[in-house]
Amino acid sequence: MYYTDYVARLMAEHASITFEPDVMEIGPLHNPTVLPGTPPWNMDWLIRFPDGKQAYLYERWFPMKSPPRGGATMGQRGSFSFHYGTTSSRTRRNGFPARDKSNHPAIIRIDLDKKGPHLHFHGELPHIPQAKVKGMKIEDVNPFDFVRAVLEHRTSQADFDAIMKFTVVP
16 A cells, blocks of 8 residues: 555545544554655554543554555555553553553454464453454454444444454354
């Protein structure tokens, strides 16, 4: 994906979401980390709800290993983490939450990182690998699907496996 296409989609999708009153947002913030308009780039987004819950999402995009010939360099998403749970009292200097696994476990967190695609469901542990998740390809989940699932969960109290249509198998 080209950075300009990414930003256009990010802004259009963000504009389509309606939050409940008194929600506080930081982001979604996006920025190339080296040269304007080229990978690598980052996206960070914090949504704090008035009942003490938060969603924190980030993506890290890197240059494609085999870029197309000519033109701008395309990016591919190399890692992400989409977290929903209790608001952490600890923050980093930029206002985003600092991880505190002991006091703020995830209700759900969907990750693509060095451990591969996995999720955390109803707690920090265990890491549930893709092989044990049926009905959802973890690496295809996008931030807006996740935020919409959070909003549906908040209004319906349905659990994320029902909303996102996945099952965890033994």
